[in-house]
Amino acid sequence: MALTDVGVRNAKPKDKLYRLFDERGMYLEISAAGGKWWRLKYRFGGKEKRLSLGVYPDVGLKEARDRRDAARKLLANGVDPSIERKVQKAATVERSANSFEAVAREWFARQSPGWATTHADKIMGRLEKDVFPWLGGRAIAEIKAPDVLAVLRRVEARGALDTAHRVHQNCGQVFRYAVATGRAERDVSADLRGALPAARHTHFASVTEPREVAGLLRAFDGFQGTFVVQCALRLAPLFFVRPGELRTAEWAQFDLEKAQWRYTVSKTKTEHLVPLATQAVAILRELEALTGQRKYVFPGRDVKKPMSGAAINAALRRMGFDTKTEITGHGFRAMARTILHEQLRFPSEVIEHQLAHKVSDALGTAYNRTRFIDDRVVMMQKWADYLDKLKTGTDVLRIATIS
The missing domain is CATH 3.30.160.390 (Integrase, DNA-binding domain)
Incomplete structure (x- = not known):
């Protein structure tokens, strides 16, 4: 029954x-x-x-x-x-192992050890937010160009065109890795070249007029936040390094007696030397009494970790500066590059080496951390003196080009 x-x-x-x-x-x-x-x-x-x-x-x-x-x-x-x-x-297991997300995470695991942490976090963040929810579970060999375009259009629709281009780039990297490892026939994202409008790249907001710089520096001295963040603000224009390199600076990298800071550049993975002006050493001495026993010069709320990547921009906004149109943490580099060349008349190649940019010389050397080092020591002190004079309102004379 x-x-x-x-x-x-x-x-x-x-x-x-x-x-x-x-x-x-x-x-x-x-x-x-x-x-x-x-x-x-x-x-x-x-x-x-x-x-x-x-x-x-x-x-x-x-x-x-x-x-x-x-x-x-x-x-x-x-x-x-x-x-x-x-x-x-067995087919389901194989499909799962060859899904877009599985291949992407495998590619990321192999590539990311050579990247800066912030760069790696941005890439995985884009994949997890904008790609995996729609393509992650699909077999990578079955994904077609229109599928990828739908993902890109979704990012573009929220007004993040630059992010859409970066997502396109990251998808291409994953597809090419899949081709290399035998899990896809071709990079279908290559068919989408020109499918997105060109992104308009803008420079980081920066202050390059001496009068405006003077007001900025005075605002730093009057900052009402924590002493650690105030010191970071005061040192940012003196060092003009990348924001991530400033906030993750470690005391072990500094030799205050020799007035030097040596660290590895996050973007190029090359060793870099920052000569410290007397003003910078004085600020670091003050800060050393508070954080000198820690690993990081600028520790965050968790003292075992560095200051937040958003701390500098948050402090600038707190003081009333628009970080989109006036000044941002990265803008101190443009400030220094412009004024050092136009006002203080230092040669471009000396400035570019201090910015840790790749500058080829006659012998083809892309970057040499000790090149122009004597000139850079002079330049960093002249720069600090110039900023002091701007801040106090003292007449600033143009400094002749160094020989």
Whole structure:
């Protein structure tokens, strides 16, 4: 007699396992502990076999019968349903291993050890926010150019055109890695060149007029926030390094007696030397009394970690500066580059070396941390003196080009 929903629901456990039979080889197996499993008994190749059809009540009577019928269709076509299930499971595992997200995370794991932490975080953040929710679970070999374009259009639609271009670039890197590892035939994102409008690149907001710089420096001295952040603000224009390099500066990198700061440039992975003006050393001496026993010069709320990447810009906004149109943490580099050349008349190559930019010389050397070092020591002190005079309102004379 065929089973009913009521009969299945009311079936109680007994002292030992027992079975309630339905039709066409299906039965319900009930354990002494009360568990209920759907099974199908069938013969294949002259042998009696059994196939699990699911667990009750997750799989109801109707669904169990549908699964039974599907298995019997396979049998009618000469296919063993238990073998077919193993094949499908293996295919699912392979598909999961070759999904866009799996390949992307594998690519990221291989590449990211050579990147700056902030750069790596941005890339994975873009993938997790803008790509994985729509493409992550799909087999990378099955993804087509229109699928990727839909992802890019979604980013573009929220007004983040530059991010859309970066997502396009990152997807291309993942696809090329998939091609190299035999999991995709080609980089389909290459078909989307020109599909997005060109991004308008703007420079970081910066102050380059001496009068405006003077007001900025005076605001730093009057900053009402923490002493650590105030010191970072006062040192930012003196060092004009990248914001991430400033906030992650470590005391072990400084030699205050020699007035030097040596660290590895985050962008180029080259060693860099920052000569310290006497004003910079004085600020560091003050700060050393507070954080000198810590790893980081500018520790965050968790003193084992550096100051937040948003701290400088947050402090600038707190003082009333617009970080989109007036000044940003990265803007001190443009400030120094402009004024050192136009007002203080220092040669471009000396400034560019102090900015840790790649500057090829006649011998083809891309960057040399000690090149122009004597000139750079002079320049950094002249720069600090110039900023002091701006801040106090003293007339600032143009300094002749160094010989």
